[in-house]
Amino acid sequence: MRIFLILVLVFGLIGPVAVVTLYRFVPPPMTFLMVQRMFEGRGFDRRWVPLSKISPRLVGAVVASEDAGFCRHNGFDVAAIKKAFKHNANSTRIRGGSTISQQTAKNVFLWPRRDYVRKGLEAYFTVLIELIWGKPRIMEVYLNSIEWGPGIYGAEAAAQRNFGVSAAKLSPAQAARLAVIVPKPLSWKADKPGRYVRKRSGTIAARAGVVRRQGLADCVFH
Template sequence: MHDDDTQGDIIRLGSARKTGFLKRWLWRLVLVIVLFALLPYLLLPLYRPTFVHPISVPMFSRLVTVSGYDRQWVAFEDISPVLVQSVMMSEDGQFCNHHGVDWRELQAVAQDAFSGERARGASTIPMQTVKNLFLWNDRSYIRKVAELPLAIAADIVWPKKRIMEIYLNIAQWGPDTFGIEAAAQAEFGISASDLSRRQAALLAVSLPNPDQRRASNPSGLMLKLAARVERLGRASGSYITCLYD
């Protein structure tokens, strides 16, 4: 009986050690997940100063794979206002009026989805910015859930002008072209400060599909979309008061 008790104690001790080991690793895993989820919020204030030039997840992935990319950071003041107008009116017309998320547009998209209508985008510029900087690129609900509070936090921490500056410098305009300065040089051979209204509109409408749409070689659809963006841009004065005095 004594030998049986000793053997039982050894088995229980081994089981307890195994359980403790699993608990420790489970807590470590939870801690890593929590820190990973909090990291973007910790980086937001570090990205506020204008001398900081952050890179996006797609840019970082190209560095890891040694495929490289073309990006030339340009200050907001050195970007043609017609480009800013065109991008805002094409991507997020209520940019100056919402606080990171356009809840009215998001609700309209949800209603369309429930009624079986074709899905349309509701991403604001802050949402696209935090997605490019911190998240992955797919249409999963998990990413959207992570994106919403991050966009709100970014709108709190960063001034509107800084949000737009970061967005225009990390947005993808071609397979390996990031940022408006590199895009203007690649498509039209000029600086972002010298873009005309038509060139700006063509660049703006190429953003949703940068791998296939070329601003310097627009399709009929792109020309039609660009003409609309031009009209909206000319009338955008009251919409861009948060960026220009």
């Protein structure tokens, strides 16, 4: 029994802390989703760049689109979770309440399928990255890891493949389009947007302006 408890302590608690600490300084490798997509034959294009080489316009756009409270919460947006829970109880269209921190924890450390075990681990890793990484590193890893199309991962690959520019040179409109397709990167296109993406991009561009003026993403650059 003692050996079992020691193993649980080492692999269940100390192990994740060690991995999260390592990824504070080195780029995380391929995620479970990336491996899955490769087996599906979707290819692989990921070009890691530091946060300093990603346009602040994209940072503002994803904050506006995915998590307006990113700089104010400690990994969990309780109000958003309650709102999503209430919506999902009365609708067949599931709405998520995950923050960018939670999405980063899931994308980097865990498998894509939804289950209670994964949600519990997601919460644990979210706490760890908030404590060990801080907001700038969370945003950097997030923007370098999320899926942005078939076999396309991270801001640099997304910018190059969709618009032929580096992530540092994205225009406000381009940044907004990329932010919009984050929830459905295999269905929506940033380079050839449909009606919904075009309309939603205008909304996100406007909200990104509010994010900039109110300093809602300032924690990323400090």
